[in-house]
Amino acid sequence: MTTDRMPNAFRAGTTPLPERDAALIARRSAALGPAYRLFYEKPLHLVRGQGVWLYDADGRAYLDAYNNVASVGHCHPRVVEAVARQAATLATHTRYLHEGVLDLAERLLATMPAAIGHVMFTCTGSEANDLALRLAFEATGGTGVIVTENAYHGVTLAVAGASPSLGAGVALGPHVRTIPAPDPATGADARFAAAVEAACADLLRHGIRPAALMVDTIFSSDGVFAEPRGLLAPAAQAIRAAGGLFIADEVQPGFGRTGEAMWGFARHGMVPDMISMGKPMGNGYPVAALALRPDLVAGFGARARYFNTFGGNAVAAAAALAVLDVIETEGLQQNAHAVGGRFRAALAALSHRHPAVGEVRGAGLFIGLDMIDPESRAPDAAKAGRIVNSLREAGVLISATGPQGHVLKIRPPLVFSDSDAALFLDRLDAVLTANP
């Protein structure tokens, strides 16, 4: 069971839950209802964040190796200041002229291939992916959508129906088809483009025209698959041959996390038709966007309009511009590449001492680590759950992912340093030793 899917009620951790936190959990159940979930067997009551550190209500520090929203570090002063200054000056929308949203759009476009010419702003990655599907349907005339088997693309009706990782309780849309993620363990990587072709054929056989292949370019919820490079190029060819578009969901891998480039698709030597982005874009401020080929919105723009009240507002633009500034001036993409590379190598070395650790995968500071049964080498989700919760007790925050929940998902803020990595490795080593 992944921690994502833990019930709201918690099981006993190794230390008792403070009464104060039990009271918060009761209030939460009463006020927010049963669809909300908490991380960890013993939920974490956070009150403060700074850089890679989060602090609970008792002042205990946790090394954050999970949250990719606070990607340039929790409460980065430059972003906080930009938000505070703009919020005190003007917070209004895109039906008035304002330089901020234009500066931001141009800065984002400068990081992208020349074919990508427009940016449209939303507040969440869900809204960006929803807009991508909406425009893909308009541009292609099709409605068929292809995603990977444990994909997550968001929570609106349309994208929840294209997010099999939400589980059996959320029905896939009738025009959605799934294909295996490129897991080298199953050989699906070699068959990835062929699977796209087969899904297109299946859609057409059911009278559904393919509109889009939507892919998280590091396959975050499928288990983190960064290899083989180049894999996405023939997949894009396949969907285009069937009349559909390639939508790169960069909500998780984007903004330098994969180290070698700003965007995950760049590692695959291809140019998407649309690129959605979100989570780390405002370092906590709700801002997201869809970048796309201009021809794909020409018809829609001629007969309809797009307006998102908060999307691209002056404060959102200020937050996102500050994030881009920090990524550049602090060299965070380069940091993700350098620290991430050494970190992954060290994790791989550690895996040789712990037979319950299987493959270590990823790019930059987006890392997946399989927990397996040492004998059968089968996925071991129960052990992954124990490791995640034991690390939380040891003051280190990660989660688990993948269809079987056996992949440790390690995705720290991009300011993560070699010494942070050393601390992480020390704690993980101890936790693995205690949970052989």
Place this chain on the structure above:
Amino acid sequence: MTTDRMPNAFRAGTTPLPERDAALIARRSAALGPAYRLFYEKPLHLVRGQGVWLYDADGRAYLDAYNNVASVGHCHPRVVEAVARQAATLATHTRYLHEGVLDLAERLLATMPAAIGHVMFTCTGSEANDLALRLAFEATGGTGVIVTENAYHGVTLAVAGASPSLGAGVALGPHVRTIPAPDPATGADARFAAAVEAACADLLRHGIRPAALMVDTIFSSDGVFAEPRGLLAPAAQAIRAAGGLFIADEVQPGFGRTGEAMWGFARHGMVPDMISMGKPMGNGYPVAALALRPDLVAGFGARARYFNTFGGNAVAAAAALAVLDVIETEGLQQNAHAVGGRFRAALAALSHRHPAVGEVRGAGLFIGLDMIDPESRAPDAAKAGRIVNSLREAGVLISATGPQGHVLKIRPPLVFSDSDAALFLDRLDAVLTANP
């Protein structure tokens, strides 16, 4: 033509457009593409806001009588400070325990009927309405949605398909039916509940089970209809009798704007099944929510989870709590009621002197004013457009709405005072005199 639907390109205003603004418009077309629209024939380049005032790049002041996002006044220091302080402390999500989101949920529920027991957080009103439909489909097993003929409920795929005000360029969903808004001019107010019954029957005849009647409780984009009170109670009975739910879309009327209560539905003496809210909730910070009867999410919560990365984050909660504080401590609901009442009476008096002004409608500080042909008394959208643009030249901001675009939409921040109203009346009088 409503200003909402004005083309990106602008027509000549009465004073030439500054070169600087023409350059911004060119950058905007290039970077954001053709689906974005600007308000006014001569777009406004805003750089600063304070209270009811907005300032352009030349330092010229505009009385804002339109923006309901900055509902407690542009850049209200208490909200700005709450956002800045929390953003500097912790900006993280609802999978950790945090008091802010619980304080907010409890404060919101305290403003609602007892039957409404849970609040779920999103970032935008679109997401809140999308979630409402998603949960309505889950709870009822139906998929049929009934909305008014010029309703606007948002921009996701699902709610754009239930927003006929987006125009013919955006297709309605096949399971969507429209009913006339309760316009006393057409007599549709007396037939409102009967129209719901007929729409349910039409859905059932097509094999579609009704899931929801979704209604903006002041019919903002249909032309602003606040009367007759009590109208929504039999409509809710009608949809419930057909197995569906009543969703009150409070994104525009909510948070005290209608004067007599926090929520627009209260004027109708009824209790909705779900209540969506957004725009003014964070005074510019992107925060929105769906409140609902607990039984409506019990089944969904048992088999699935809901998580919105930015929805209900610690900063969003701080912003929304500060807004509630300001509404209470500054008595803004009472202000909307008192100033709004006097303002509407004065507008009605003014209408007697200007034959092109028809009915004045509304509640609190949400006002609609018909522009008509003095002879035929037919809707006159062209004149409404001239008034909107002339007022902008005169330093007063409003827009136009309604299916024919002939209704002046007057919706100032709730801090609007009697002297602001006097200024507005003075400028409107002059503009009407110049455009007889």
